[in-house]
Amino acid sequence: MTASPPSPDEAARPLRAAARELADVAVVLREASVHATAALADGSVLGALPRAPAVGGRAHRALLRAVTDRGGLGHAVAGGRLGTLGARLGGMAGAESLAVRVMTTSLRLRITAVTLENPELAEDPMVRRLNEAVAADRDIESARALCALVRDRGAARALTAIAPIFGEILALRALLDQNPLNDNTAWLIASGVRTASADPITGLSNRAIAVLDVGEGAARRADPSPAEAALLSGGGSLLDFLANLAAIGPTGRALVQAVRGPDGVERYVVQAPGMKIGKPDDESPGDLLGAFSSTLLDSAPYSRSLVRAIDDFGVPAGAEIALIGHSAGGAAIMSLAQDPAFCARYTVTHAVAVGSPVDFKRPASPHTWVASVTNQHDIIPSLDGQGAGTCFDLHPGWYVVDYTDPTHLFPACHSVEHYAANLAHDLPEARAEIDRNLEPYRGRVTRSQVYRLYDRPPYPDGFPFLTVPTHQVETAGGPVELPVRCHEGGVLTAYFAADAEAAAELLGAAAPGRPVQVGGRALVAIHAFENRRTSLGGYREVDLGVVVHDPWRPRPLQIWRDIFRPAEHRRSGTRFVDTVLSTDAACAAAREIWGHAAGTAPLYVRVGGRSARVAAGTPDDVIMTLHGPLGPWFPTMDRDLVVYSHRDGTALRSCVESWGRGRAHPLPRARLTAGTSDHPLARHLRDLGLDGARPLLCLTAPAHQTRRGAGVPVLTG
Amino acid sequence: MPADSTALLAHAHTLGADADALAECAVRLRDLAARLRAHDAAPPWLYETMNAHITACVVASTDLAEAAARMRNYADLVR
Structure with a gap:
């Protein structure tokens, strides 16, 4: 009897483990480089030279050799001011360190593992060409391969094609290119230490952009349109909550509901949709800037405005809350779940993030049950640097559903409707598991309130030009307030x-x-x-x-x-x-x-x-x-x-x-x-x-x- | 003990520890390469790359060990 060949997942597992081990080794190599550079740049080491010039000189030469030996650590000047400057100069000259070379091997193994699980990546000659060019550090060929892919498929299909290895390709490019500004973020993606803090192409700091999103957060009650109200669900299942998110849409609003559970206890569900379509920075905390800040910062206007909505809804202290979010809303609800003050005030029992970049969020309470649902062809969840190719088990206690489906064109596969359809038809076991955990919330919705969210409390309507004393006069057409005010x-x-x-x-x-x-x-x-x-x-x-x-x-x-x-x-x-x-x-x-x-x-x-x-x-x-x-x-x-x-x-x-x-x-x-x-x-x-x-x-x-x-x-x- | 000497010794100690860590990395990589050699799905380019990494780790460990030794001598002289 012959043994059946391993499944793609089984075949990929040892490669991911190897990638993880290589990343660990790369981190050790980098630390050693930082230590040697620190010794080389230490003023006291140089200051003692007059007292033992011959031995001191030999020690210096040995140090210098350790951080420049092409056969050893490579161009390994790193850490501190001198190290940063030296690393940037080396990066511009294309000099590599052993740490980067080992990390590059780790990333290439990650791509190999994802390719095993997604055979279409290997079958697609254009993706293969891009993949090979990036891994071989051939800049011009990489750019040509990407241009050919976009020209042949269009931007959306090109992104879709490379989505499962998007983070790895960006990190590889950033580690190997001559731009020293993106090296740190590439290292963060590759080592899985922290969320990617800069654009891996240009090196432009995402945090610098995110901190522009300021405001204490505010929420005002808003009536849904009759059509929206008709779509709001009265149930308490995952699909009901996703239907609600689809009903209010990415419009800068959120929904808070009270649900009477099967045990008769009233619990609360906060539902936060994705990024608001429109201006990149308007008064909504769910705009593009808000999506950045919700992903990168522990607390941002989006999560703060959700707190205001919960306060206004009258959720009593200690009450049990389930947080459900899609896209940037998922990042915002995870920011709430990791806020110790919020968790001290309320009992956050569940946090469910759908299509969200939440890999580096950590709930404050160990009792919070967290689920993350991501489509491998959706690029948004990988914006924090970790996508389908990650080799790190960043959240062993979470319920993670990372799947791929045949109709996965980005950005359509990012929509909450697409996720809901996948969970309804393609992922029955995952849906059942999440619903099983959400059982205490599976009851009748007793109260619903839509909130419009703001970065900061909005001005009164028409302030200041139209906030004037008014009086009423009667006309044949009905009472008229004077002055007549046009907003x-x-x-x-x-x-x-x-x-x-x-x-x-x-x-x-x-x-x-x-x-x-x-x-x-x-x-x-x-x-x-x-x-x-x-x-x-x-x-x-x-x-x-x-x-x-x-x-x-x-x-x-x-x-x-x-x-x-x-x-x-x-x-x-x-x-x-x-x-x-x-x-x-x-x-x-x-x-x-x-x-x-x-x-x-x-x-x-x-x-x-x-x-x-x-x-x-x-x-x-x-x-x-x-x-x-x-x-x-x-x-x-x-x-x-x-x-x-x-x-x-x-x-x-x-x-x-x-x-x-x-x-x-x-x-x-x-x-x-x-x-x-x-x-x-x-x-x-x-x-x-x-x-x-x-x-x-x-x-x-x-x-x-x-x-x-x-x-x-x-x-x- | 003068401050200079203390700093030099601290660096020597760290460099020595790093040399050991890198030697250990070389062993880890060698084991990893051996494990992957038995794995059908491992890409063909991997073995040559791993061998290069192992060699570089050994050389880097030697470089750091030598730097640590020389730093220790240096510290002894300026004490």
């Missing part, structure tokens, strides 16, 4: 030269009624507001106004000086002639509070970008459009607007105060079209001769805040 909005103002007589006729006899003129033509403005979030709800607004002089003392020669004054000192203004709004509530406020000739109509206003996109009316009944490129611009402050209007025969003056960055477009190429509609705005534009006109100047503010108080009656007589 998120944009505006486009287009100035035109219009027929002066038509403008004067439009204003009539009522004051202020003298139009400002430019070259004998009246200055007329179209204001298009995209008010995305206001105290009146979201709405859009288009106004036609004529720029008018100081109602009391028109000064045509000094008008420009007045126009550029701050609004509180400005006497000239814009008299609104027509106002079109998209909602009834905003229309009622415009009519009843400011006395505008306002009506509702379908409006499209898009502010931002390089072109104007404004349309009022329907395709069958077009009131006006303002479309086209806005041309070059220069930055300016968003300008306050002084508005004159009439209500019940009284002239009112009001201000639209703005806060935001603006742009001035001195050469706009957009064109205004007056529709054929019988709407007053269309009619007035035609009367003013503006159909087909191009603006003289456009001002835009894509993101601003505004507030508009009640109109103040002004005496004009």
Whole structure:
């Protein structure tokens, strides 16, 4: 009878053990190098030379030989200032030490072991070419092999192909290249001592980036959308928790739930999703910077904000908590599990990290049951330096599921949905084991709360510009808080030269009624507001106004000086002639509070970008459009607007105060079209001769805040 | 005993211990190479590499032992 061949895992095991032993030997060699360098650089050794120059000189030469002998320790200057400098110079010259050579052999054995377990790595000629070039320290060939791989497969498939040996390839490259800055992090990856503290390609310190992520952490209750709420699970299994993480998604939020276990005891589950998609550094602790800091630091804003959420949820001291996290959320919950103060306050019974770089996290309590689930083709868990190829048993007490599946394209295989599907269909034993351990939490969810997490406590909404005293007035459209406050909005103002007589006729006899003129033509403005979030709800607004002089003392020669004054000192203004709004509530406020000739109509206003996109009316009944490129611009402050209007025969003056960055477009190429509609705005534009006109100047503010108080009656007589 | 001599002796002691540790490393590597030789999955390049490492460890151990001895002599003279 012949013995069956060993499984790939069994065949790889001795190679991993050998890699581990080689790494240990490399560490001993490096320590010896550090000691010899320290002796060589010691001032007292040099200082004693005059007392025994011949013997001292021989001792020095012996030391020098020990740290430079190519047949022995190699270029082994290491440790301390002199050692660091010498190592860097040696690294730049391509001189290697015996310690590095032995560590390189360890890494190559690790790659061999992973290749045995993932035969596709050996079968893939392009990966094999890269692997061989890296191991042979052929820089140009390595770069060519990587470029060929990316060109042939695309970045995602190339990363997927090398994911199981990603850390080893980076460490090998870093140990063997001529960049001395990445040697330390390569050593950390290869020796498994600590988390990789720098980018293994450039040597740029990850810790330096991580410490930029500052803040005490904060959490505010946030209601999930109805669709999200419907997806939140009421059960307490691993798949339920992963479904919850998928439901709230990587949006900078977290979920805390109370669960009544089978024994009737209420326990708590904290669920932390992965990195927030969007800006690398915003107010969320789960952004890219937060993912770095959660992985590298013991305590970071993400974990601190989770503590705030747990506090707010009212988890009693001593209560049992299970922590579940995906990706950066897994690193954050492990930071909580290793925080002695947190663990003294609560009983952290379980920590489950899915697709997370948590190899160097250690729970503070030996009673915390830890599970780590990682797909070998997911690069994210290996960002701390240890991936599928690791030869170190970094956490013997953990339940580790490190698997590979046939559909493992990165980054798709990193998603929580993919992990949930793998656990549901491909890893039933692992799922059952984790669920068995989570048994105390398998009960009815009695309370759920989603939290939005912040690096630091957020400002009150609208602070400081919109935190002003308010009062309420009644209108036909319902109560309106004044000033009307727009938290998120944009505006486009287009100035035109219009027929002066038509403008004067439009204003009539009522004051202020003298139009400002430019070259004998009246200055007329179209204001298009995209008010995305206001105290009146979201709405859009288009106004036609004529720029008018100081109602009391028109000064045509000094008008420009007045126009550029701050609004509180400005006497000239814009008299609104027509106002079109998209909602009834905003229309009622415009009519009843400011006395505008306002009506509702379908409006499209898009502010931002390089072109104007404004349309009022329907395709069958077009009131006006303002479309086209806005041309070059220069930055300016968003300008306050002084508005004159009439209500019940009284002239009112009001201000639209703005806060935001603006742009001035001195050469706009957009064109205004007056529709054929019988709407007053269309009619007035035609009367003013503006159909087909191009603006003289456009001002835009894509993101601003505004507030508009009640109109103040002004005496004009 | 003057401070210089104490420092020299400390270095000599450390270097001597490191020389022993490296000799032990050479033995470990030799055992490892022997174990891997019986393993089918071991890559063919491994044996030559291991032999080079073993030789280098022995040479490095000798270098350090000599440095330790010379440092000890040096310490005796400056005492």
